[in-house]
Amino acid sequence: MADGTVPGLPDSASAVIALCGADAVTVESTVDRVPTLWVPVARIVEVLRLLRLLRTGVAQPYLMLYDLTAVDERLRKYRDGLPAADFTVVYHLLSVDRDIATRGQGDIRIKVALRGDFPSLPTVSGIYPNANWYEREVWDLFGIGFEGHPHLRRILLPPTWTGHPLRKDYPARATEFDPFHLDALRQDQEQEALRFIPEDWGMKRGTDDHDFMFLNLGPNHPSAHGAFRIVLQLDGEEVVDCVPDIGYHHRGAEKMGERQSWHSYIPYTDRIDYLGGVMNNLPYVLALEKLAGIQVPERVKTIRVMLVEFFRITSHLLFYGTFAQDLGAMSPVFYMFVDRQKAYDVIEAITGFRMHPAWFRIGGVAQDLPRGWDRKVREFLEWMPKRLDGYRKAALENAILKARCKGVAVYDTANAMDWGVTGPGLRATGCNYDLRKARPYSGYEQFDFEVPVFHNGDVYDRALAREEEIRQSLRIIQQCLDNMPSGPYKADHPLTCPPPKERTLRDIDTLIPHFLGVSWGPVMPAGETSQMVEATKGINSYYLMSDHSTASYRTRIRTPSFTHLQQIPSVVRGQMVPDLIAHVASIDFVMADVDR
């Protein structure tokens, strides 16, 4: 076009094409309609700098590196029209302003094709600070190097590990390995490999007149919320600097996606954010439904919304209780566990399980709502609000608790963007960004609820934001209860799983796909898809690549907790140890969500 714009692509994509030259850029069309550009590896730093700053007349820059990951392309069959590549590094950028202004068109995906068995490319951690951990993760799992990276070392796997598991030549099954042995010698070696050496991280052991204490907090500590280790450089009780260390809870969830069928992977998603239950199923099945072209009935959408809001409540209640406990108040958590049990009673009555129902299906849910579900939901809706009022008086309005939280571990929206912070932690900085409003999915546009936004960005506001979200979730559940549509609980589509069975004994054309769909699992059309949802702890998304097979070619799980932990040092430097504990409590993470 005359003004340099490309139809169907945002102005920013045109700017990238202008920078690199039209011949050098390949535009890929994806199922999820995220603008996707392949740029030459030599220009990647320039491209990201352009998109991050957007000085050249394009407003609303992409301030957040939403995700950075890689794909081993060597075995992929369906990649017509894409640049030749052995590995691809994928940068997913997000502009919150742009997303709000354009109602969900605020992201862009940049891909870089790499050749060779162990390729490398320049780091972008100078442009996006949170690229640091993402690049370490890619190096750890794919063996792709990042030139100029400050600390390119393993992050999820132990430092003694050999091999890079997400490569296609790395085995996925335990039977392909020798049996695991841990003798005393090896145990000592593993322990020694974990020893923290301050110099490796550019830290000093002391100044001229005094020494620093290096305190190893975790991986086993009452306030570490799981197997999380953070090494503190202390001057008295002041945190001079700290190094979070993760990976103790890594179990290869992304690799498992490559050998499970599309259907049988659903229970694995439940265990990513293990407090989120079916909240984890949602982005996965939504992404797959986009790929398969399934439109789900209204009843399915509403049932899903109701259940994920139940899980938002149980997750936030756990946050609330442990938050108070980390600040030294021992009682609230017991009351909140009672409430969680009430919620789990409803969830169990509907799904048959408490924490990990794995109840959503491709194209629907596992079963229709049981008789009498409305009575149980109503009981919960009557029970919860009074309790919340009590907690506010007993916990959040306590003077000591306020003194511990107000003005502690403050960060602003710019810092949140730099580190990829989403969810209540972002909304506590005054940024009104909730995916349920910004890019509604599963019928959220039909619900009437507020997005709680607070402005101080401190520990207290993050707690308030979650407390208020519980109330809003109750509102949403009330609306589900009052307006539950009737109709089927599953889409009528051959790729749903298990596939429709009604006509199988009457015509062979239904019987055969049903047989294949049940025995192999559905075969998804080739393509790329993704779905973001506003999960309990921030934005969670599944980025799935199908190679026209029964299993995913690449499953990328972007979890909010991963980036939130990376942000810790920038927030707590100069604060005291109890402030660090308060901040860690206010992040609301689970290590399963971090390490996957």
Next chain:
Amino acid sequence: MFAALLAWLMSPPVLAALWAVVQAVVILLGLVISAAWMIWLERRLLALWQDRLGPNRVGPFGLGQVIADMIKIFFKEDWTPPFVDKFTFVLAPLLAMSLMMLGYALVPITPTWGVAAPELGLLFFFAIAGLAVYAVMLGGWSSNSKYSLLGGLRSTAQTISYEVFMGLSLMGIVMQAGSFNMRDIVLAQQAGWWNVIPQFFGFCVWSLAAIAVTHRTPFDLPEAESELAAGYHTEYSGMKFGMFFVGEYVGIVMVSGLTTALFFGGWEGPFWSDRIPFVWFAIKSLLFMSSFILLRAALPRPRYDQMMAAAWKVCLPLSLANLLITGAVILWQGSGA
């Protein structure tokens, strides 16, 4: 010879001394037993306030739980980590428990019961409270562990803050009673008002100091579990940990007894004060012991710089003002008479 010995034994001063020993032993046993059952009380009351049951399996109402716990802790391996300073490491829990017990010697329980009533009784208590911090500090230091050290440091910082106003908060009482002797202070209250009324601010400040002496929530910073794992006693286990643990409860019983004596008229009750003095004393003590537990159930923990700021900026001026006003009132009353 034998008759002479018997006569000497039956002589009034020796009998009195023997009686004092018997009293002391009974009080000591009573103290330790009530401290042990205070563990049960705490667990049951916390459970009550936290919407759960607590230990209710061993014996009636779970009262036997304490015995079961005792047996367990006595038979646990008495493990001393190889990296500690052994002498100090063993000394610290001994100090923690014995000093708190020593403090109880001062408490006048009834008109006739009580271990000792030295003329400078209150000063003796301050000395004990000052020494008690060594238990925590030495425990934290000798463990040779970072969490323990941080707990010990916090304890030292905390002590410097509360000891000053604790001493001053009680000076109003001393001025009113004209004595450091605890028994005299109780009797002075029974002649007039209970000290909690004229010395209300003193009482408020003393309450905070009393919690701080026992390292209880919200002044449990040296062992702040969510921050320092177990703080100063991270490396302790078995009976040595048990002594820290029971020492804390002995401290609570002692401080509750002191509060009863200093501010609430000791054994004086609304009726039958001379017939059932011990009952009144026990009821009052139990009330304060329970309020320690209620505080633990209700409050979060301040940061230790906030705690120190409150100590120096609020409690210290308040107790100084209380001291000056008490002095002025006494002078004014004295000149009027």
